[in-house]
Amino acid sequence: MSTQAGGYYLPEPSKWPLIGSIGLFLTLFGFATALPGKSEGTVGNLYIMYAGLIVLAYMLFGWFGQVIGESESGKYNDQVDVSFRMGMLWFIFSEVMFFAAFFGALFYVRQLSVPWLSGEGNNGMTNELLWKGYENVWPTNGPGAVGGKYESMPAAGIPLYNTIILLTSGVTVTLAHWALKKENRSQLILWLFATVALGGLFVALQAYEYSHAYSAMNLKLSTGIYGSTFYMLTGFHGLHVTIGAIMLTVMLLRSIKGHFTPKHHFAFEAAAWYWHFVDVVWLGLFIFVYWL
Amino acid sequence: MSDHKPTGIKRWLFTTNHKDIGTLYLWFAFTMFLVGGAMAMIIRAELMQPGMQVVDPLFFNSMTTMHGLIMVFGAVMPAMVGFANWMVPMMIGAPDMALPRMNNWSFWILPFAGTMLVSTLFMEGGGPAFGWTFYAPLSTTFAPKSTDFFIFAVHMLGFSSIMGAINIIATILNMRAPGMTLMKMPLFVWTWLITAFLLIAVMPVLAGAVTMMLTDRNFGTSFFSAAGGGDPVLFQHVFWFFGHPEVYIMILPAFGIVSQIIPTFARKQLFGYASMVYATAAIAFLSFIVWAHHMFTVGMPVAAELYFTYATVMIAVPTAVKVFNWTATMWKGAMTFETPMLWAVAFVFLFTIGGFTGLMLGVAPADFQYHDTYFVVAHFHYVLVTGAVFAIIAGVYYWLPKWTGNMYDEKLGKLHFWLSTISVNVLFFPQHFLGLAGMPRRIPDYAIQFAEFNFMSSLGGFAFGLSQLLFLFIVIKCIKGGEKATDKVWDNPEGLEWTVPSPAPYHTFETAPQIK
Numbered sequence: 001m002s003t004q005a006g007g008y009y010l011p012e013p014s015k016w017p018l019i020g021s022i023g024l025f026l027t028l029f030g031f032a033t034a035l036p037g038k039s040e041g042t043v044g045n046l047y048i049m050y051a052g053l054i055v056l057a058y059m060l061f062g063w064f065g066q067v068i069g070e071s072e073s074g075k076y077n078d079q080v081d082v083s084f085r086m087g088m089l090w091f092i093f094s095e096v097m098f099f100a101a102f103f104g105a106l107f108y109v110r111q112l113s114v115p116w117l118s119g120e121g122n123n124g125m126t127n128e129l130l131w132k133g134y135e136n137v138w139p140t141n142g143p144g145a146v147g148g149k150y151e152s153m154p155a156a157g158i159p160l161y162n163t164i165i166l167l168t169s170g171v172t173v174t175l176a177h178w179a180l181k182k183e184n185r186s187q188l189i190l191w192l193f194a195t196v197a198l199g200g201l202f203v204a205l206q207a208y209e210y211s212h213a214y215s216a217m218n219l220k221l222s223t224g225i226y227g228s229t230f231y232m233l234t235g236f237h238g239l240h241v242t243i244g245a246i247m248l249t250v251m252l253l254r255s256i257k258g259h260f261t262p263k264h265h266f267a268f269e270a271a272a273w274y275w276h277f278v279d280v281v282w283l284g285l286f287i288f289v290y291w292l
Numbered sequence: 293m294s295d296h297k298p299t300g301i302k303r304w305l306f307t308t309n310h311k312d313i314g315t316l317y318l319w320f321a322f323t324m325f326l327v328g329g330a331m332a333m334i335i336r337a338e339l340m341q342p343g344m345q346v347v348d349p350l351f352f353n354s355m356t357t358m359h360g361l362i363m364v365f366g367a368v369m370p371a372m373v374g375f376a377n378w379m380v381p382m383m384i385g386a387p388d389m390a391l392p393r394m395n396n397w398s399f400w401i402l403p404f405a406g407t408m409l410v411s412t413l414f415m416e417g418g419g420p421a422f423g424w425t426f427y428a429p430l431s432t433t434f435a436p437k438s439t440d441f442f443i444f445a446v447h448m449l450g451f452s453s454i455m456g457a458i459n460i461i462a463t464i465l466n467m468r469a470p471g472m473t474l475m476k477m478p479l480f481v482w483t484w485l486i487t488a489f490l491l492i493a494v495m496p497v498l499a500g501a502v503t504m505m506l507t508d509r510n511f512g513t514s515f516f517s518a519a520g521g522g523d524p525v526l527f528q529h530v531f532w533f534f535g536h537p538e539v540y541i542m543i544l545p546a547f548g549i550v551s552q553i554i555p556t557f558a559r560k561q562l563f564g565y566a567s568m569v570y571a572t573a574a575i576a577f578l579s580f581i582v583w584a585h586h587m588f589t590v591g592m593p594v595a596a597e598l599y600f601t602y603a604t605v606m607i608a609v610p611t612a613v614k615v616f617n618w619t620a621t622m623w624k625g626a627m628t629f630e631t632p633m634l635w636a637v638a639f640v641f642l643f644t645i646g647g648f649t650g651l652m653l654g655v656a657p658a659d660f661q662y663h664d665t666y667f668v669v670a671h672f673h674y675v676l677v678t679g680a681v682f683a684i685i686a687g688v689y690y691w692l693p694k695w696t697g698n699m700y701d702e703k704l705g706k707l708h709f710w711l712s713t714i715s716v717n718v719l720f721f722p723q724h725f726l727g728l729a730g731m732p733r734r735i736p737d738y739a740i741q742f743a744e745f746n747f748m749s750s751l752g753g754f755a756f757g758l759s760q761l762l763f764l765f766i767v768i769k770c771i772k773g774g775e776k777a778t779d780k781v782w783d784n785p786e787g788l789e790w791t792v793p794s795p796a797p798y799h800t801f802e803t804a805p806q807i808k
Contacts, residue, residue, distance in 0.1 A: 008387055008388075008467075010308065010387060010388050010392055011308050011392055011393050012308065013298055013302070013303070013306035013307055013308055014306055014308060014393045014396065015305075015306050016393065016397075017306075017393055017394070017396040017397030017400050018305050018306065018396075018400050020397055020400075020401075021397065021400040021401050021403075021404050022404070024401065024404065024448060024451070025404040025405075025407075025408065025448070028408070028444035028447065028448065029408060029441070029444065031444070032440040032441045032443075032444050035440050035506075035509075035510045036510050037437045037440060037509065037510060043416075043437065063393070079466060079467075082466045083390035083391055083462045083466050083467075084391075086390070086458075086461065086462040086465060086466060087390070087391055087394070087458050087459075087462055090457075090458045090461055090462070090492050091454075091458060093492055093493070094454050094458075094492045094493075094495070094496045095496065096496075097492070097493050097494070097496040097497055098496035098497070098499055098500055100496075100497065100500075101496065101497045101499070101500025101501060101504075101530055101533075102500055102504075104497075104529075104530065104533070105500075105504065105515060105526055105530065108523070108526050108529060109521060109522060109523065109526065112523075113518075113521070113522065113523035113525070113526060114521050116523075117518060117521065121593060122593075130518075131518075140521045141514075141520060141521060142514060142517075142518070142519050142520035142521030142522070143518070143519060143521070144518075144519030144520060146514055146517070146519055146520035146521075147512075147520075220512075221507070221511050221512060221513060222511070222512030222513065222514075224514050224520035224521045224522075225514045225515070225520050225521030225522045226521070227513070227514075228507070228513035228514050228515055228520070228522065229515075231513075232503075232504070232507065232513065
């Protein structure tokens with residue numbers, strides 16, 4: 001039984017949320033068992049996590065498949081559309097706050113904790129007694145030189161190319177949107193494909209940058225606070241680019257299948273918003289992690 | 293449309309109905325309330341006398357840690373979301389929540405997250421024992437393996453809260469009946485709208501904090517390690533940027549519940565509706581810029597101590613507006629004291645005590661004396677137990693007839709109230725004195741001069757704990773039967789929820805009501 005209440009589509013009971021909960025639990029529980037920990041070592045392997053990921057993938061296909069089916073059969077009126085829009089916007093806001101935590105950590109160490117370790121403010125004795133001779137410079141792997149000698153990542157080169165790539169992809173996804181609104185299916189598919197390709201190129205270059213940093217620059221996740229902030233910020237961003245590219249790939253496949261109308265294409269817009277969001281985060285990264 | 297609903301266990305597992313999900317939330321919260329309460333009983337048993345008698349110190353620390361985590365994330369927050377699920381659609385004339393399937397997911401993550409959290413107690417090395425605030429490096433360098441499971445439990449609780457909050461915002465902004473303008477919404481809806489915003493803003497920050505913990509523990513990052521250029525104090529900043537709004541997440545919906553109850557039993561309109569809305573928004577705004585008052589003794593620059601003191605005491609202004617408005621609502625009202633009203637009046641009185649001690653703690657030089665003593669424990673239990681929990685209980689008595697169609701047992705309800713209110717003060721009031729005399733929090737043993745007040749406090753604790761079993765009995769008795777409730781239940785209460793039958797049908801407001 002699915003109920004239409006004053007035109008607002010109320011879905012019938014669904015098994016997908018429970019399956020999602022089970023998948024989420026298995027994934028995280030399995031991951032925790034396989035983590036090295038501080039001293040105890042792992043107590044398990046990654047198989048439970050893989051099982052959880054399979055369950056999650058099954059849930060995502062099933063749940064989104066059902067929603068796409070309902071959407072294409074015209075069950076969603078404008079009010080439902082607004083609910084989805086609000087849901088996506090607030091979800092993106094939550095993602096912004098997630099990144100804000102890591103940017104906040106970066107600003108805190110650069111502006112406060114590293115200067116304090118070097119004796120600024122009333123911390124002269126901290127420096128004198130604990131970390132004698134440590135100076136306030138950025139990048140740093142701290143007074144303990146955690147991780148040993150390393151090279152820092154310059155902003156020129158791959159990061160600059162990646163900035164251009166991501167900004168260009170923001171343009172191409174907008175061109176795709178215009179094409180969709182003008183009912184130009186082939187242009188829509190072309191520009192969407194270009195966006196996904198640029199996203200893939202971005203991730204590939206990022207992967208190359210990481211491998212180069214690890215092998216040739218001794219810049220690792222464990223390279224003090226610089227390595228920590230560098231990899232966690234760019235890494236979570238890379239993960240979000242990957243998620244955004246997967247979303248856009250689904251939109252591409254749906255465009256090829258003939259989904260979406262000029263008036264009714266919330267999923268496409270949601271993916272595009274998400275793409276612009278990772279774009280903006282990247283600009284922050286480029287400026288504060290690579291450049292300044 | 294029919295009142296058809298699936299039966300058996302599948303109804304609860306797969307439900308997309310806001311009332312079913314609200315019920316699930318409330319029962320989950322009550323279960324966790326008893327689990328966390330049992331831990332509190334262990335704590336009070338150990339502290340009843342000086343010396344070590346019941347548990348070993350590590351387990352004691354696990355108990356204080358898990359008691360806090362379970363009560364915050366397992367009991368109070370889910371109970372408030374349960375109220376939101378049940379009441380918000382009915383109060384704004386909506387057929388259901390905006391995103392019913394996601395609503396189910398928000399709930400069903402919770403039992404899994406709760407299981408993961410509680411399972412840490414049975415792991416090698418014991419459960420988390422670093423306090424509910426899980427400060428680094430206690431939670432990074434010196435914590436057992438179970439901490440990684442704790443971290444993921446927090447992640448899951450965060451997913452649940454964020455999805456729940458998104459759903460509530462979308463419902464309130466998009467599903468209101470025609471004519472239900474924002475400034476006509478019941479205050480409970482307003483407080484939840486603002487709470488949901490706070491949740492979406494700060495739960496991801498908590499996720500960031502525990503993620504940094506995870507990588508510091510497992511992947512060699514240096515966020516909270518000075519040797520690598522990080523700072524353990526950074527953890528406290530990130531945590532309390534989440535933690536301070538979090539305490540308003542727990543209390544704002546309580547304000548909302550009380551603001552529904554007092555006008556009904558004072559038989560007057562809520563005094564200063566608009567100022568209540570603005571005060572709620574002001575408290576929410578201030579909650580983002582006061583976090584470091586939890587860290588006055590950590591060694592911040594003097595300028596920061598000054599700023600956070602001034603910003604913190606500003607919160608007293610909008611909070612005082614609220615307390616004034618509740619009092620003014622009762623002023624010259626035709627008051628009666630049914631059980632919900634008793635709890636609500638006690639809330640106003642006892643929450644205000646917690647608010648005053650909060651002011652004392654908010655002043656940096658005074659806080660140097662109180663920090664990490666039982667005074668802090670007394671303070672936040674006054675705002676959370678006699679504040680948030682009392683409001684939850686008040687709300688349950690207020691809406692239980694609407695939910696079940698039966699009146700609860702008024703005599704037993706009043707007995708529950710008096711037992712709880714007396715015992716909770718015996719439990720927590722002496723803790724003020726203990727703290728001022730210098731007894732530190734989070735310790736299993738103490739100096740001999742603290743013995744009398746601890747003994748009193750423990751007796752109050754056991755009495756308060758047992759009283760809540762009476763609450764369970766009253767609720768079950770009401771579900772099973774009792775005097776039939778009328779649609780209005782009370783003497784002319786305001787709000788759309790009283791225009792539908794008691795018990796509220798499975799689906800309400802399939803056709804939106806017109807609000808004049």
